[in-house]
Amino acid sequence: MSFKNMMTKEDGIGRKIRWLKKAIETAEAVLIGAGAGLSSSAGMTYSGDRFKWLFPDFIRAYHFPDMYSAGFYPYDTPEEHWGYWSRYIYHNRYEENDRKPYEILLGLVGHKDYFVLTTNVDHQFQLSGFDKKRLFYTQGDYGLWQCSRPCCDKTWDNEAAVRRMVTSQKDRRIPSAFLPHCPVCGAPMTMNLRCDNNFVQDEGWYAAHSRYEDFFRRHKSSRLLLLELGVGGKTPVIIKYPFWQMTAENPRAAFACINLGEAVCPQDIAKQSVCIDGDIGKVLLELKNDRGSDAEAVASLACSENKKSKE
Template identity: 30%
Template sequence: MSEYKEIADKLKEADAILIGASNGFSISEGLHIFADNQAFEDVFGDFKRAYGIRNILSGIFADWPSEEVKWAFLSRLIHHYSIGYTGSQNTEALKTLIGDKPYFFVTSNGENHFELAGFSPDCIWEIEGSWKEMQCEQGCHDTLYPLFPLIPEMAASEKNMKIPSELVPRCPKCGGTMGGHSPQRYMTAADREIQRRFQNFIQKYHGKKLVVLELGIGWRNQLIKAPLMNLVKKEPYAAYITINKGEIYIPDEIAAKSYGLDGDMTEILERLKEASEEKNDGGNANEYV
């Protein structure tokens, strides 16, 4: 039995599937927040030359000279990578792999691709925040506000790396500056609710056949990878599948119930999809509590 067939069988037998995703998954879809590459030059070359930023991540956390410049960068970023996104070959493969199983996503990626591809937002914990929302940077109140609806006008109005002052978002309570959704800045009620849903999911499938599918998470990652591996260690019937390019790490304690697939994310997911197509009818469920 090939490894891909064996993994397809594990997915078929699972009571639920927990998906962990980080930068490696985004990179496979063309979004590399750490890279000073041609894609970064094509989209942000003017910001790079004017302000010295070397990648998307440095732009997200830059000390911009004004709110007009800050939101010019952020609106261009979100407009390019999120607005209009409806899925990819990767997310279509995931839908086949998940089938009608209960699922939950835990991801450090903020571009909101899993929800935009059609997965339930009630089953997605964007642990470091999401580009789809914004919050008061002063933390004056506990509310997230939709950001995506504002982006097209910002992006269309941008000139010379600035948006018009009247389009700069302001806190409706204190009038202060707004920033992207960042649980690290402060936890909102929405953050606490999705965390509760995740804990309910874990509790519901404790002692059952839980498959942990890990997508593009570095071996030193303590935010998602370490807790997932620890969960697999504690759960007697769990299986662990990790996919990454050039970096597979599986500790000895869980090696007997683990699979490591090293290579191109899209190619691997497509091969798993092909191995699974005869085993489920596709679709997805949003049973999480």
């Protein structure tokens, strides 16, 4: 049975769950494209109660609405800048968080020839047990610093320095002695995040990119499942559009999108696709438990909870 014949119309979440379950089972390889929605499903939100709990002092001082806004604020001193960013890095990169959606996903695809392409920079895939050589973090890593100039194509692990900053800060500031500087030229360090043209693509970045290209070359004509999880519309050229194109060019491929409120695909690949509007973690749990008949209620509950959180 080909993927395109598994489902020719949308007829309920339960049927979609079973379609995706079969697609995973029969796939020769699985390419996962993951965005922020996957970590949000694990509870790693950047606004709301979590933000209020982690950054009450910064909120009192500046009335920030979320972590992103606070991260781009032009603080008066580098000590306060790193007071915020060290805490931001620690809670989103090093602190122990609930990784259940990631762990369930690994259980579903770990026995397959899989690869992960992600715009997430929180390192949760590797922390959840995914093979490092099957991951490509395109947009950087909270755990890496680079030179702000940049003077070279190098990055540096920041865990020890970040933990020291978090435990020593006072009044939203770190001690001046802990300000990070480039070991090569002495310029201030900055985050290794793709936010401008100074983003450093180091040796590890290029190695991961090469492994991703090799994976696609080997499987571009095979029974490939392209699984899009929580990808929004900010950078569709990285995951969303390429996944649609790969599906259109390969009649043996299948495309699946799980996203709360943003589960879509083009009409020309609809017969090869399934789009599930629901909480990613709960949908993955349904796939694990193989209870397709109960999934519609779960998805409805997830949508209801999401609406309440916005009220």
